[in-house]
Amino acid sequence: MSTRDMPSANRTISPANAEACEWFASAQQALHARDFASASDLMAEYRNLIRYGDFWRQDNRPVVNPALSVVIVAYNTNLDLMKCIKSVLRGMRKDIEIIVVDNGGNGQVLPMLLQMPLLYIQSPMNLFLSEGRNIGVYYANAPICAFLDDDAIVRPEYAESILTAFQIPHVHAIRGKIEPKSRNAFQGSVEYYDLGPAPAPHVINTEGNSAWRTATYKDANGMEPLLFGHEGTELSQRLERMFGSAVTFYWPKLLIHHDYAADAQKNEGREARHALMGEYLGWKNPYNELLHSLKPTPAIFPEKNIRVRQKTGNVPLISVLLPSYNAGEFLAECLQSLLRQSMQGVEILLIDDCSTDNTADIVRRFSDKRIRYHKNPENCGPSKSRNIGLKLARGKYIAMTDADDVNREYRFVAQVRLMESNPRVCVCAGSCYLFGSASGHMSYPLTNEELKNNILFHNPFPQPFVMLRSDFFRQNAIEYSDAYSYGKDYELWVRLAHRYPECLFANVPYIVGGYREHAASISAVKKAVANEGVVSVLHPYLENRCGGVSWSEAKMHSELARNEFLVATPEEWLHKKQWLIRLKEANERKTVYHPFIFRKNIMQKLFELRKANLWLGPWVVKQLISYDDAKTFGITKEYTDKLCAVAEERQSCQ
Numbered sequence: 001m002s003t004r005d006m007p008s009a010n011r012t013i014s015p016a017n018a019e020a021c022e023w024f025a026s027a028q029q030a031l032h033a034r035d036f037a038s039a040s041d042l043m044a045e046y047r048n049l050i051r052y053g054d055f056w057r058q059d060n061r062p063v064v065n066p067a068l069s070v071v072i073v074a075y076n077t078n079l080d081l082m083k084c085i086k087s088v089l090r091g092m093r094k095d096i097e098i099i100v101v102d103n104g105g106n107g108q109v110l111p112m113l114l115q116m117p118l119l120y121i122q123s124p125m126n127l128f129l130s131e132g133r134n135i136g137v138y139y140a141n142a143p144i145c146a147f148l149d150d151d152a153i154v155r156p157e158y159a160e161s162i163l164t165a166f167q168i169p170h171v172h173a174i175r176g177k178i179e180p181k182s183r184n185a186f187q188g189s190v191e192y193y194d195l196g197p198a199p200a201p202h203v204i205n206t207e208g209n210s211a212w213r214t215a216t217y218k219d220a221n222g223m224e225p226l227l228f229g230h231e232g233t234e235l236s237q238r239l240e241r242m243f244g245s246a247v248t249f250y251w252p253k254l255l256i257h258h259d260y261a262a263d264a265q266k267n268e269g270r271e272a273r274h275a276l277m278g279e280y281l282g283w284k285n286p287y288n289e290l291l292h293s294l295k296p297t298p299a300i301f302p303e304k305n306i307r308v309r310q311k312t313g314n315v316p317l318i319s320v321l322l323p324s325y326n327a328g329e330f331l332a333e334c335l336q337s338l339l340r341q342s343m344q345g346v347e348i349l350l351i352d353d354c355s356t357d358n359t360a361d362i363v364r365r366f367s368d369k370r371i372r373y374h375k376n377p378e379n380c381g382p383s384k385s386r387n388i389g390l391k392l393a394r395g396k397y398i399a400m401t402d403a404d405d406v407n408r409e410y411r412f413v414a415q416v417r418l419m420e421s422n423p424r425v426c427v428c429a430g431s432c433y434l435f436g437s438a439s440g441h442m443s444y445p446l447t448n449e450e451l452k453n454n455i456l457f458h459n460p461f462p463q464p465f466v467m468l469r470s471d472f473f474r475q476n477a478i479e480y481s482d483a484y485s486y487g488k489d490y491e492l493w494v495r496l497a498h499r500y501p502e503c504l505f506a507n508v509p510y511i512v513g514g515y516r517e518h519a520a521s522i523s524a525v526k527k528a529v530a531n532e533g534v535v536s537v538l539h540p541y542l543e544n545r546c547g548g549v550s551w552s553e554a555k556m557h558s559e560l561a562r563n564e565f566l567v568a569t570p571e572e573w574l575h576k577k578q579w580l581i582r583l584k585e586a587n588e589r590k591t592v593y594h595p596f597i598f599r600k601n602i603m604q605k606l607f608e609l610r611k612a613n614l615w616l617g618p619w620v621v622k623q624l625i626s627y628d629d630a631k632t633f634g635i636t637k638e639y640t641d642k643l644c645a646v647a648e649e650r651q652s653c654q
Contacts, residue, residue, distance in 0.1 A: 070159070072136075073136065100113060102121065147209075176253075177193065177195070201247075242413065322348055331359060332365075334407075343413050347393075347395065349374065350374065397470060415430070432464075453594050472503060487534045546583065565611075570616055583602060
């Protein structure tokens, strides 16, 4: 990391973010070497580690509940940055906030920045534009976020033009029009800066003059940090998969002044960078038609929200299974989130498991024909209730949900689109956010290979947001097992992965709902019993793979799966290491999981096991170096030397 890449005020970087930055730099190197698979994996490690909340910042924002957050990601622009900010302030309404994410090189104006009415955030290194925007949105308080180039000049009506566009309900993102800031600047090939006088559906391919619904941007997991060019196009494609067509627009009233490049040399560098990003994007999605759709779509600006319509007669396309037991406190909110779905042809099977609260009254108040109410003759639990629902369901797809959770309006659209385009996918879910007594974000692998190769370590799906292909489940008489007290959904996915290779798994790459944490769902007693349930689920499969697996070994495996890596003795560390290598060797003898992906997963567990136990001394690091796959997965001598030094220091403190 060069000193130029560091912000001028040298603030302390947290250990987690320092390590994350190393992963980020390695991902960039792999990208430029066109090793796209490694670059993607390394970036996933960065995103797991980075903690935006640890960034140094100074908050002088005068607005508590802004209507618009203007995010400016700055790198080495100094006086041009100040001109940009002042142009926003000149036309600024009282309900607008400015967020500056400083990627470095702006020390000349830092004292002035820290006195301005804005939020200043200091990146630990140059994290480039896409990730800088993700950081800005993390701190944004407004329902709309605008991204502005750090050397642009805006007109007084800038904010007003953005807010006007988002008064139209189905608009989720807009890109504006750009005119040159100076006469002598090299404008290059920028015909897409001006797409004419009329609004029209279009991908967001001028990211430095764009605006987004904040919730939509977060649900889609933001921009791909590796992309430094085409990032808006790639995100537009994800929004199209989430909401359908015509949700991102060209909005000519949003006008800024900005130069494409200062001279021909910088233009050449920019074009080369965009070409590399295009290659990477093509590798991620070889069927990415949006990358080439740089001209306006010949469509009239729609007046009404576009909804997905399916002609299914009296048979629903989707049957939603909603088991409920004394969840009246949350049931209405859950039902509302289901009835708001933009997918038509939905029936909701509410399986009342002998509730003693006001569940039946809540259902009657809705009086919606899409809701079918069934009351069990006796209390039988959520899994048996789901099996009852599987028999009652009439839809082509079966969507699971829980009565205390909520669903995003585009959930069914996104999942049905994926499953319609991939007929072998029989189980599909997505990411979710936590709310209630907890907060955060739970993400999951996306592809069949990743999901099945992780299944011995992780539950691949959030149960309340799973969608099933009903024909496959009916033809094979597949149900939730009643043989386990906990982990019945996990057991089902493990069973499908091992016994039904024709059943493919997938997840959509964005948030599809909210998982509510509350006292009844997070008790310590319940978690302890659930952990034992996971051991009982995995034990027969581990026995089948490795042979002669004791209950204590299955329990140790479950601890590793929960990322409980800390050990009490060197002997325990060696035992866990040997178990992981035993798993890898078993798969090499009889391949069930993809060899490379499974090896990578084992290497990751070994890496975390080592990192959690550096207090044992440098020998722990040397054990990792001696492992065959260390070099394959990027564990360099330089990196391990640093770890040995840290291990020596921690051992001396014991």
